[in-house]
Amino acid sequence: MYSAQNRFIHYMNRFALIGVLVFSAVGMVLNYVFRMLGAPGGSYLLCCILCVPICVAYIYIHEYLHALAVLMIKRERPRIKFDKLIASCGSNTIVFGKAEYFFVATFPFLFFCAVLIPLCIFLPPLFFPMPFAPLIYNLFGSAGDFYMIKRALSLPKGGAVIDKGAEIVLYVPVEGN
DSSP, X not given: OOOHHXXXXXXXXXXXXXXXXXXXXXXXXXXXXXXXXXXXXXXXXXXXXXXXXXXXXXXHHHHHHHHHHXXXXXXXXXXXXXXXXXXXXXXXXXXXXXXXXXXXHHHHHHHHHHHHHHHHHHSOGGGTHHHHHHHHHHXXXXXXXXXXXXXXXXXXXXXXXXXXXXXXXXXXXXXXX
16 A cells, blocks of 8 residues: 555656657647658657657756755755656755745756757757657656745745755744743
8 A cells, every 4th residue: 555655756757758659749740740741760760769868867957956956055965866766866964945946847848848848959850869858758747846845935935945855854944932
């Protein structure tokens, strides 16, 4: 029997996987139909197949970008962990304010959007799948980050966040007498 946290992780993984597969396939087919119709499809198919290792690399780079953001903000090194169902970056001892946590949690999403969106626009149609698939993965794969951001931003002023990787601990300030 799964705990509520594991059920949520399974749900988010299914959501991301289905979203990535459906939107990548639709985007690649539309790219071919509207921009390449009549062109040989063999090279395009090869570019689509190359998306798989690119998306696997994305998972690792995404977590390392979280770590880079933590290093830039806190000058401390977080722990990066890759499990069967989840990749995470966190620490039991690094405490973030709301703005710091927002920066760390959104950094990979914004970085990949800034790099991949121009590539999708300016690369020739043949190479479109290679930045498009990780961009879609970025959109759906960051859903967990956005869920955590939503939780952290709901804290009152002066609240603190400890991101342990797969879970966050929220500290609410208590006013004394």
